[in-house]
Amino acid sequence: MTFKSLKKKINSKKINVGIVGLGYVGLPLAILLAKKGVNVYGFDINKKKIKMLQNQKSYIERINNFDIKILSKKSEVSHSFENISKCDVILICVPTPLKNNNQPDLSCIKKTFSLIKNFLCEDQILILESTSYPGTTREEFVNNLNKKFKLGNNFFIGFSSERINPGSNENSIHNVPKVVGGFSSNCSILVSAFYNLFFQKVVKAKSLEAAEFSKLLENIYRSVNIGFINEMKFIADKMGLDIFEIIRLAKTKPYGFIAYNPGPAIGGHCIPIDPHYLYWKAKKIGITSNFIKIASQTNSKVTNFIESKILKSLKEKNIKINKAKILILGMAYKKNIDDMRESGSVILLKKLLKKNIKNIYWADPHIKKIQFYNKTISNNKINITSKILPSFDIVILMTDHKNFNYSMIERYSKFIIDCRGKFSLSSKIIRA
Amino acid sequence: MTFKSLKKKINSKKINVGIVGLGYVGLPLAILLAKKGVNVYGFDINKKKIKMLQNQKSYIERINNFDIKILSKKSEVSHSFENISKCDVILICVPTPLKNNNQPDLSCIKKTFSLIKNFLCEDQILILESTSYPGTTREEFVNNLNKKFKLGNNFFIGFSSERINPGSNENSIHNVPKVVGGFSSNCSILVSAFYNLFFQKVVKAKSLEAAEFSKLLENIYRSVNIGFINEMKFIADKMGLDIFEIIRLAKTKPYGFIAYNPGPAIGGHCIPIDPHYLYWKAKKIGITSNFIKIASQTNSKVTNFIESKILKSLKEKNIKINKAKILILGMAYKKNIDDMRESGSVILLKKLLKKNIKNIYWADPHIKKIQFYNKTISNNKINITSKILPSFDIVILMTDHKNFNYSMIERYSKFIIDCRGKFSLSSKIIRA
Numbered sequence A, B: 001m002t003f004k005s006l007k008k009k010i011n012s013k014k015i016n017v018g019i020v021g022l023g024y025v026g027l028p029l030a031i032l033l034a035k036k037g038v039n040v041y042g043f044d045i046n047k048k049k050i051k052m053l054q055n056q057k058s059y060i061e062r063i064n065n066f067d068i069k070i071l072s073k074k075s076e077v078s079h080s081f082e083n084i085s086k087c088d089v090i091l092i093c094v095p096t097p098l099k100n101n102n103q104p105d106l107s108c109i110k111k112t113f114s115l116i117k118n119f120l121c122e123d124q125i126l127i128l129e130s131t132s133y134p135g136t137t138r139e140e141f142v143n144n145l146n147k148k149f150k151l152g153n154n155f156f157i158g159f160s161s162e163r164i165n166p167g168s169n170e171n172s173i174h175n176v177p178k179v180v181g182g183f184s185s186n187c188s189i190l191v192s193a194f195y196n197l198f199f200q201k202v203v204k205a206k207s208l209e210a211a212e213f214s215k216l217l218e219n220i221y222r223s224v225n226i227g228f229i230n231e232m233k234f235i236a237d238k239m240g241l242d243i244f245e246i247i248r249l250a251k252t253k254p255y256g257f258i259a260y261n262p263g264p265a266i267g268g269h270c271i272p273i274d275p276h277y278l279y280w281k282a283k284k285i286g287i288t289s290n291f292i293k294i295a296s297q298t299n300s301k302v303t304n305f306i307e308s309k310i311l312k313s314l315k316e317k318n319i320k321i322n323k324a325k326i327l328i329l330g331m332a333y334k335k336n337i338d339d340m341r342e343s344g345s346v347i348l349l350k351k352l353l354k355k356n357i358k359n360i361y362w363a364d365p366h367i368k369k370i371q372f373y374n375k376t377i378s379n380n381k382i383n384i385t386s387k388i389l390p391s392f393d394i395v396i397l398m399t400d401h402k403n404f405n406y407s408m409i410e411r412y413s414k415f416i417i418d419c420r421g422k423f424s425l426s427s428k429i430i431r432a
Helices: A003-012 A026-035 A047-054 A065-073 A082-086 A107-119 A136-145 A185-196 A208-238 A243-250 A274-284 A290-316 A344-354 A375-379 A406-412 B003-011 B026-035 B047-054 B065-073 B082-086 B107-119 B136-145 B185-196 B208-238 B243-250 B274-284 B290-316 B344-354 B406-412
Strands: A016-020 A039-043 A075-078 A089-092 A124-128 A155-159 A178-182 A202-204 A325-329 A359-363 A394-397 A416-418 A429-431 B016-020 B039-043 B075-078 B089-092 B124-128 B155-159 B178-182 B202-204 B325-329 B359-363 B394-397 B416-418 B429-431
Touching: A003 A185, A016 A026, A016 A082, A026 A039, A026 A065, A039 A082, A047 A065, A047 A075, A065 A075, A075 A082, A082 A107, A089 A107, A107 A136, A124 A136, A124 A185, A136 A155, A136 A208, A155 A185, A155 A208, A178 A185, A178 A208, A185 A202, A208 A243, A208 A274, A208 A290, A208 B208, A208 B243, A208 B274, A208 B290, A243 B208, A274 A290, A274 B208, A290 A344, A290 A394, A290 A416, A290 B208, A290 B290, A325 A344, A344 A359, B003 B185, B016 B026, B016 B082, B026 B039, B026 B065, B039 B082, B047 B065, B047 B075, B065 B075, B075 B082, B082 B107, B089 B107, B107 B136, B124 B136, B124 B185, B136 B155, B136 B208, B155 B185, B155 B208, B178 B185, B178 B208, B185 B202, B208 B243, B208 B274, B208 B290, B274 B290, B290 B344, B290 B394, B290 B416, B325 B344, B344 B359
Parallel strands: A016 A039, A016 A089, A039 A075, A089 A124, A124 A155, A178 A202, A325 A359, A325 A394, A394 A416, A416 A429, B016 B039, B016 B089, B039 B075, B089 B124, B124 B155, B178 B202, B325 B359, B325 B394, B394 B416, B416 B429
Antiparallel strands: A155 A178, B155 B178
């Protein structure tokens, strides 16, 4: 098949699309494609997920079973990879986490390549959607396939990062412009044509690396701005000032200022992780990214700051550490979602346990149970009631879910430490 | 006079307002007040400025003589300060620069206080508009006047920072919300009532210090984001990537990302200076603001980066340093204005001279002549023509004034180093 006929095939939508990795990125994408009438082959090494999909059940809170049913009509899902050979387009949506030393962990990408490579054949388009450092697509795919294929002629490679905003746009990813990069001009044209079928706007990058870098820039920008405002919080606090009040004033400026709120930690799978990918790559070529380093260090200090506020408050109230009864509001890393990855609440929990604070309870409308090494605490979930609230010495607002009844919390809590700027300050409410 | 009758007087607009410091902040403010029919007493220790105003001439490019004429009808300007005693409201708009060691230089504020203190009397409202660290208004005015007056009862003190955006809103400052802080609730009410006469929106801060901090936060945010994107530029450049292309891609994200463009330096009177005010104050209370430090360091590295690109280009072209002929486009620190304070072009000029590059010319439609220690270069202003452009070995775009004829520059220049992302890259155009 020529480049032209492959392009025609794409435009006819009579294509089979393989999606490797059916997590928070791959699953919404699979649903989008199925809804647009395209045949999907789904792959995941997690047999539980495959089984749930086969039973038409969702495993992501904001993706409902109805959409999974639609998907099942247009898809075949499997934990083995033979069907890769049937695909015209293969999208790789696997995790790119960090190793313990904060270095990029490309093992999922590498494993994916080893699982699919024998099923790759001519006239396919392979696209990486996983966030990684500039050079990844070239190093992991181009360099490993340029002997087997004539890249840009009978096999095509691209990069197009996901832009999922958890808790916000899982069901409308097609509205977010899709940045695409190709190994060659032909690759770029085909990859664009493919995404154009599903996304409102496709933006062509001039290179694979520019596309890869742009995704990191987006997330590092957030990490840096959150780190910056957290540092400003530390300074304001030491001056006896409320950073949320200062932000309220500054953001009345109609140009040149964007308000970021400080939070108890940066959580999730993007902001705490992605910056280290660029940090590592820059270090390799001799540049230290001071902004990434300082942002990461500052953001990781926030839970210490909250801990110190808790300990100080207990001391001022003459409450013994081992008798203190504490309620944490919100275990998810972000409001209105069920995701606890890198959540500041979990980090804080561990710190408090180390300090011998044992009577810790938690409430979160989105989280049924937490997997925690301390069984007691895993089970200490409560429902917030006017009766139970006064029993806690300190109530700490960590995640500002909209389902919390804030007026009840304010009225019946003895003392609140507010990490989200939700409450007005008073004799029984402080910030952290 | 009671608080109530002073409030009534303000609301009747039958007030005399003193403005100390008739620079880029005080002058537009004086014009705004005069246009609204209020009597203005203007004060400045610079006799030249006073003389020009008396002759109905402007000394700021974007403020025209017509507005100065309007002002003159409703004002009396002087370099002596007796008329302070006639004022109901006194606005202090004096510079707050840095000392050589980057520490706050409050000498203008202190000098102002010493010049006016003997003319201060009951029932006046004193407001600081100069940007400074949290605590300045209290330390310099409250603490020096709380014996002479019953503050909040027979004398009132406030802070309300200017939000001038040079080259953009000198003639529409009333459209930008005005943040005001007061020493006491009464102060806050009177200061708000005063600005409400002239500004579309007044935002009350809960304290003097919160208002002071909020202004710094606005400008530090900019410094940090410019520093951050400059660092990203260094990394992208080392990877052989174009940061402007990466930003073009990233900014297609409709949420969570704001594009800042890297530039040759941060110039002007705010962004390079204000952050050091908070840095110094935070240091005094035991906190190092890493973000301010890193941003400042990174931003000051950019001219070195540009210099190295120039030297590298000359080497590649086999052009001897002492024979090289170079044209700098833009001497102002920012597009479309005539302000050269802290301009990167001036810093670059000095660096190039030190490297023995002597044939340096410059063009700037907003700047007639530059005051520079090297007389030859001061006089080396050229008009850009298709004839003269090919005579330069390198043309460096430093300030992207809209009046430059970019297509002509692109066509007739032999080689361009583009620090603003204005041109598409080609064999004769590189970025720096």
